[in-house]
Amino acid sequence: MANSRSGESLIQRLVRVLHAFDSDHPELTATELADRAELSSSTAHRLAADMAEEGLLRRTPGGGFRIGLVLWELGQRSSSYQEFGQAALPFMEAVHVTQRQNTSLAILDDQEHTIIYLERLISRDVPTDLTKVAGRLPVLSTAAGLxxxxxxxxxxxxxxxxxxxxxxxxDSGVTESGLRRRLAQTRTDGYVHLRGVAVAGSSGTAAPVFGTGGKVLGALSIVAPVDQVNLQVQAPTLLAAARGLSRQMGFRRMIGVQAFHSEPEG
Structure with missing residues (x-):
């Protein structure tokens, strides 16, 4: 693959173009694209035009560019993450209907040190929630990440x-020893609950989802205002959904809570 003068391959430059788009910048002109992708104007114009030709980007009536349908189509057609999200939806809907709180499915992106949300069901009763489909949040500051x-x-x-x-x-004031205790407690309880870490007045409760061989695949989570938390109701509901989804994903060792947490070693 041909390299630029900076030594970057074409693939690396294409990825930079795609990363320039986000929820705050869904549409970019070629000039804005060059600025956000840190490419020369000529390179950005050429790449954007070529990507639009192949459907990776699409031109807008105003002369800008947006992410194209081809990327969405490929993701829907072949992604194992899409299959995971589709399998999770019935279990998420059961939690959402009974708890009336925002319900999400997240996975770990270890390369980026973040979790990324695959699916999300929204409740009007939760005014502030940072989760969104394809959105990322830090691992250590979220219930799903922990x-x-x-x-x-x-x-x-x-x-x-x-x-x-x-x-x-x-900035939350937590210590390493405190986080280690929280992880240990999570293995004991089968779920984790956080209050007011990412958003003041908001709480998150999450339970892990497992697949074949007991590998953790992701987590189901509920986001609720702190004054609407009732763990005696919410935690069993969330655990039941996580266990059901785990069975759906091929996990068979379901004898009590302990089945969720054989000591994790490398």
């Missing part, structure tokens, strides 16, 4: 706890 990490290999836990933390976690 639920996944608690059942991940010990080496992965150590890496997240020992490397520099994201600003939300760093």
């Amino acid at each position: 639920a996944i990490l608690a059942f991940s290999p010990r080496s992965l836990q150590d890496r997240y706890l020992c490397e520099p933390w994201d600003p939300i976690t760093r």
Whole structure:
């Protein structure tokens, strides 16, 4: 693959173009694209035109560019994450209907040190919620992230706890020993509950989802205002949904809560 003068391959430049788009910038002119992707104007214009030709981007009536349908089509057709999200929806709907709180499915993106949300059901009773489909949040400052990490290999836990933390976690006042205790408690309870970490007045409760061989695949979570938390009701409902989805994904060891947390080692 041909490299630019900077040494970047064409694929790397294409990825930079795609990363320039986000929920705050769904449409960009070629000039804006060059600025956000840190490419020369001529390179951005050429790449955008070529990507539009292949359907990776689409031209807008105003002369800008948006992400094209081809990317969505390929993701829908072949992604295992899409299959996971589709399998989760009935279980999420059961939680959403009974609890009337925002319900999400998240997975870990270890390369980016974030969780990413695959599916989300919204309740009008939750005014502030940072989760959104295809949105990312730090692992250590979210209930879903901690639920996944608690059942991940010990080496992965150590890496997240020992490397520099994201600003939300760093400013929350939590300590490494405190996080280790929370992960241990999560393995005991089968779920984790956080209050007012990412958003003041908001809480998150999450339970892990497992697949074949007991590997943690992701987490189901509820976001609710702190004054509407009732863990005696919410936690069993969430655990039942997570267990049902785990069975759907091929996990068979379902003898009590302990089946969820054999000691995670690498």
